[in-house]
Amino acid sequence: MDEILADILLRGYGGWNSRQALQVLHKIFPKDSAIQPSLVIVYFGGNDSVLPDHSCPGSHVPLPEYIENMRTIALHLKSLSEKTRVIFLTAPPVNCALMKEKLSADIAERRTMETCRKYAEACVELCKKIDVKCIDMWTAIQKRDDWLTSCFTDGIHFTAEGSQIIAEEILKVLEEADWEPSLNWKSLPIEFDYVGLN
Template identity: 60%
Template structure:
């Protein structure tokens, strides 16, 4: 392990997670925000569903690990909710099984330590016309009306097992012209959509009553900024200012 030790924040999921470290991606932005306070660890697997995730859960998150993550942000559901293929093959997972799988994932993660926190991200909406334009017949069975029940059921599960849930289905659709600004191919996120994801995550982490807090401003900064050497620019102030646009609005402020 590279020291000093920091809190570990693990991103676990399918392509929405794997691709999040691309330029302008939400995972890359979180890594930037937490660059002096925590390690953002990527465990994303394109094409996977919750059924696949269960097969590797003990390998990715072993209960006997010396260091356990402080926070795990989980995304599955977009592949699970695709229309069933007549052959029975493909990524589709029935809704009842999806919820059972996510319950097992959540309970396993919560059992890692009494300080491990969990956030579930719901399936986001999609641009069906853009999917057809980009992929043609190579990808079929992706529809907004199929995603919605998975998102709703996942949020209900979050309340039941006491994990935080982020409703990406709603958050993205509240943006102006979301169909044309939030997707690179109808499924995966543009920097605009990734910014929405980051703001939603920061809002949840800031408002959570977790002890210790995992909000980036509350975590100790690794090493002094300038070891008390006088500087015309305060590096600490610069560090705070550069992420100001991603700060969640104060409670009660209308979403823009």
């Protein structure tokens, strides 16, 4: 069996929003790095869309600022190299009843379907304007009939089923994109040819 060559670096910043990401963007993705990423998948919007809470003001980012933050992130990433590709993920839907049951009533009140929808739609529109591939998690998750009960562990975070939907959407973008070089896993370089076991 051939070994496909791809190094994947996963950066997860739990609870972060697009404003916080801007503060470290140049440290995580410096323009002067000798090696630049081929693909960056960016997800912000879920925390940005949380309704303001004066007792805990950290998460909410107003929609116009969110749009500008995402534009800045996209333009920086696209400027890293001619071969750096970017995919944005929109805010997903939420299950408010499950949030209330598993987390708290306060969290459920501050994360609403309506605000998530607005941030998701804004991300889709921005991506069209700046030529960035976008995976509309808001729509993709809700295509499944039982999404409310099968896609979330606590109303916010994905189960394996929810994650599978998004993984399939990412693979679809990679297969359909006309990027050169292609980032479809079937066309990635092979590190070593098959070596016999003699």
